Amino acid sequence: MQPVLTYAGYAAAVWLFLVGLYGVVKSRHLVNLCLSLTVVQASTYVLLTIIGYRPGLPAPIYTDGLKPGSAAVDPIVQALMLTDVVVEATVIALLLAITIKVHRDAGTADPNQVDIMRG
Amino acid sequence: MQLAPLPIVVPLTAAAVLIIIGKHLHRRIMDSVAIATSAAVVVLTMALTFKSASGVIVYWFGNWRPLSPSHFPIGICLAIDPIGAALASLAALLVLVAFIFSWSYFKSVGALYHALMLVFLAAMCALSLTGDLFDMFVWLEVMTAAGVALCGYKSEQSQSLQGALNFAVINTIGAFLSLTGVALLYGATGSLNLAQVGRTLAAAHLSEQFVTVAFLFTVSGFLVKSATFPFHFWLADAHAVAPTPVCILFSGIMVELGLYAIARIYWIAFAPGGQPCPKRFDRYSW
Numbered sequence: 373m374q375p376v377l378t379y380a381g382y383a384a385a386v387w388l389f390l391v392g393l394y395g396v397v398k399s400r401h402l403v404n405l406c407l408s409l410t411v412v413q414a415s416t417y418v419l420l421t422i423i424g425y426r427p428g429l430p431a432p433i434y435t436d437g438l439k440p441g442s443a444a445v446d447p448i449v450q451a452l453m454l455t456d457v458v459v460e461a462t463v464i465a466l467l468l469a470i471t472i473k474v475h476r477d478a479g480t481a482d483p484n485q486v487d488i489m490r491g
Numbered sequence: 492m493q494l495a496p497l498p499i500v501v502p503l504t505a506a507a508v509l510i511i512i513g514k515h516l517h518r519r520i521m522d523s524v525a526i527a528t529s530a531a532v533v534v535l536t537m538a539l540t541f542k543s544a545s546g547v548i549v550y551w552f553g554n555w556r557p558l559s560p561s562h563f564p565i566g567i568c569l570a571i572d573p574i575g576a577a578l579a580s581l582a583a584l585l586v587l588v589a590f591i592f593s594w595s596y597f598k599s600v601g602a603l604y605h606a607l608m609l610v611f612l613a614a615m616c617a618l619s620l621t622g623d624l625f626d627m628f629v630w631l632e633v634m635t636a637a638g639v640a641l642c643g644y645k646s647e648q649s650q651s652l653q654g655a656l657n658f659a660v661i662n663t664i665g666a667f668l669s670l671t672g673v674a675l676l677y678g679a680t681g682s683l684n685l686a687q688v689g690r691t692l693a694a695a696h697l698s699e700q701f702v703t704v705a706f707l708f709t710v711s712g713f714l715v716k717s718a719t720f721p722f723h724f725w726l727a728d729a730h731a732v733a734p735t736p737v738c739i740l741f742s743g744i745m746v747e748l749g750l751y752a753i754a755r756i757y758w759i760a761f762a763p764g765g766q767p768c769p770k771r772f773d774r775y776s777w
Contacts, residue, residue: 385671405660409660415671419671460663462632467656470646470652
């Protein structure tokens with residue numbers, strides 16, 4: 373049971389990465405491009421979470437029921453994942469701001485139609 | 492008073508202060524504050540360079556130090572060696588020069604410009620001083636975010652938007668690849684500390700293929716940042732459109748810091764003491 377779930381997690385990470393990358397390459401709209409980038413980003417969430425996953429162990433919240441010192445799922449990768457979310461939210465916000473600017477200047481957000489986007 | 496974290500703390504604080512009260516300040520006051528801050532960082536990093544010449548300075552944030560050198564490190568540290576500190580002082584010097592240049596280069600400029608340049612400086616200092624793998628990824632991304640905003644600063648010119656967009660998308664995908672590598676290394680070694688990863692990799696009997704794949708993933712984001720062939724396509728677009736003072740930083744130090752990060756990761760984590768991890772890389776003729 374355990375290896376199946378773990379491998380499924382890694383497979384999902386790879387799949388999300390490739391699908392997101394395909395979306396970035398093929399996107400015909402800058403908002404679509406930003407969303408594809410978040411899909412690529414989601415692959416790192418899945419990967420980080422699955423690396424810290426320990427089969428059958430509870431979440432690392434040491435309140436009632438879970439004694440300090442007992443085994444739990446690795447909290448460090450979850451902290452890494454949250455940091456990742458914060459960092460990438462900044463980049464996506466910047467990209468969306470640029471998208472609005474491009475749309476205002478060129479009247480379209482299709483990278484192939486915007487004259488300056490060629491090349 | 493510890494000197495080590497100041498090159499990161501000082502510019503970040505100055506940037507925050509400028510953003511908050513910048514609206515009410517005259518432009519020349521903001522210019523002066525920015526110049527003074529970067530000059531202070533030059534002095535600080537120079538001092539760190541000379542101090543670290545007698546041995547690597549290790550600073551643990553929040554004093555989360557390992558109990559003894561042989562204990563497993565949990566905290567996040569700065570590991571300051573002369574090369575890193577010297578690169579940080581070069582970065583600070585270039586930011587100082589860029590600020591002096593933009594004194595008369597920009598006809599009008601807002602507090603945002605100064606704040607972004609200072610955040611960029613903090614990220615460059617942190618990237619060259621940190622001793623933590625995940626920290627390297629975070630500062631790489633902070634550099635990208637500040638760099639993109641600076642690259643598209645003249646947003647009335649549509650080419651600069653294109654350059655910034657290219658820069659952001661390609662560098663972000665590269666950073667994700669790096670994060671994947673960091674995650675793989677953490678999964679295999681249980682640590683994010685560069686030196687600890689190096690110790691574990693040298694001792695653990697991991698498969699050659701795994702270490703190679705983890706290395707390639709980890710460095711790919713930095714290869715994109717340093718615009719090494721064949722990851723260089725964003726560079727022409729971004730460098731051509733960035734305002735001149737920003738271009739000083741892009742060409743002068745940002746690209747080189749990518750290469751420096753690769754060297755740091757390779758020599759500390761993958762080849763501690765100049766020796767490649769047991770024979771692994773020999774066949775790739777490193």
